[in-house]
Amino acid sequence: MGRAPCCDKANVKKGPWSPEDDEKLRDFIEKHGTGGNWISLPHKAGLKRCGKSCRLRWLNYLRPNLKHGEFSEDEDRIICTLFGSIGSRWSIIASQLPGRTDNDIKNYWNTKLKKKMMGIMNPSALKKPHQVTLSSMLQNSTPSTSSSSSLSLKRNHSSNHQPHGPFTSPDTISYESLLSGNSCSTFESLYQVNCGFMLETSCSSSSDGSCNNNNQMNHVKGAEVGDVGVGGFGDQIGGLSYLSSGVEDTQKLVSSNGGRTSGWTGEESRLWGESPLEYGLEEIKELMSTSSCNNFMFDDSKTGEMVMYY
């Protein structure tokens, strides 16, 4: 037994929206709002459309301040980073990209970004789950080039969360980072604390368009195992106050300080904007714990090896 239809399918128009339909919907919402009820809206607005269709059309196309056109490199990077940590939670990713809708980002990922990422990664590495031990990464490391990225691992001996696995010397390896492209600008990406280490990714552009990545596992004061930070303190991700929900949604304001347990510095407040993330630390931690596509470091208690999953 299926679910009851949300509208009378026989009497609703389907398919592409005409300019007249758009005009009716826009006019109605500008004058009356959604009234908190999308199901009854089309009738009130004189539209022969399903309420869900109206909602989608408004959110994805008609509402003000939507961005159309090319995604910037910074947007690419944010999408890749968040996708790598929380997976296809498009609405969450969209909440970090002003003017972009979840549908936009989903389409963009499926049509372009995914291919771009596949081109960066070794195709054989796409099998899931895929693990790379630090030892193998060290063994397979190649000399740095202008476009390769590096992962450096720094022990923090004061941490209570020491990794079990041995790091061979030197503690710096080269690899084609999931997060690296041949184009990026200054960026600090999502990081996660494991075993007293925090993986921080940053990259900076060279004049020739190459990307220099600096991935560092640093212990962060006050951070605990599993703590997660989104974004960073680079100005590309400053002002994370954008909320992508419908115009009349109750827009959540929850506190987040980038995964740290300490307070904001003045600089961070400036860069992140006064309005906090839509999703709080605990929510993102929960999301990551349930995500099937984390790409972060864990210590394997069986082998005592630090393992990167992606």
Added chain:
DNA sequence: AAAGTCCGCAACCGCGTGCCA
């Protein structure tokens, strides 16, 4: 120039969840 194929995007579908009576 025509036919076939590919690709991107808008829209649809159905499920999960939260709210309310």
Added chain:
DNA sequence: TTGGCACGCGGTTGCGGACTT
């Protein structure tokens, strides 16, 4: 407490334009 309803989300589909042969 429970059942119904509406919303939001993510996966999927289908159309139309671009590209290739």
